[in-house]
Amino acid sequence: MIRSIWNQSYYRILCLAGALALAVTALPHAMAGPVQGSYLVSIASSDRLLDAQDKYGVGSDEYNQIQTEESCDNPHYRVRARNKPAVLIQNDSSSEGSLTSFMMTINEAAYVFGAGGDSPLDGFDAYIKRSAYADPGVDILGSSVSTDGQTVTVNFDGLTAGKSVIFRVDLDINPNPQFSGLFPFPDFRSVLFSMDNEGKPTDTTGVTAATFSSGDMSSTTSKSTLFGKFDMQFEGENTRPYHAIDPVIPGGGGGEVGIPEPASLLLMLAGLMCTPLRRRTQR
16 A cells, blocks of 8 residues: 555656756747747749838728839830749738748749849849839848749848838749740749639649748748749730730738647646656556
8 A cells, every 4th residue: 555655646746847857948949939930931033012012001092002003014124023023021920039041932833933034234133133112121031042042031130020021033944854845934923823724723723831930949831832923925925015915913811829728738738748657556
């Protein structure tokens, strides 16, 4: 009887010690990491319009005015602007975590992200071109692409909750000879926003993801599908003529990442650890 009581007390103490060890190990990470992070992404041919969306909101008088002005261009400019679309990233998190990197993937085999733009005059730095429209304190640290050229990653500093950044990417034809006959300036709408007849995303629609960091802890969102409804009849060489306005319309998406509450995680682990020990005492 005394031995049984001693065994039960011993295993209880062992469980408690294990739980405390887990707590000590996880505490710095729990204090360092954001509970959740969320972002919005919008893509359009005009960075000025995206800036108006960020500052004034879609449908506001200021937004509508700038949309009209940006839509009054010529067909050549439309084709080139849609080939190098602007990307707006908004960190709309409620936490203090920073959005430290953003990833965008092309799911169309015929296209890749280009390096340096189409000419030195484009002003690209690696795989992006910085825009004049960026919140104070936000800096783009650099950009890179995957081996297949279909995922671009952009790294940031200072992109904290409530802040935004805008940059451009360049879309190129895959250098594989099988795609050599395609139009040389692909339209972002057909490259990233492939929709079915009902306007729903397909397997070839582009996706995005983002990494949020706080202290020494970071977490990445699962990939989120882009979404946008466009009149694809007017793209590439078939864009509207000079006398017809072709409205600049953004497409976009967003994502959210959550981190389990540390207390719940510790309780679960401690419970799993103690279960076999408790069974042993009951034998």
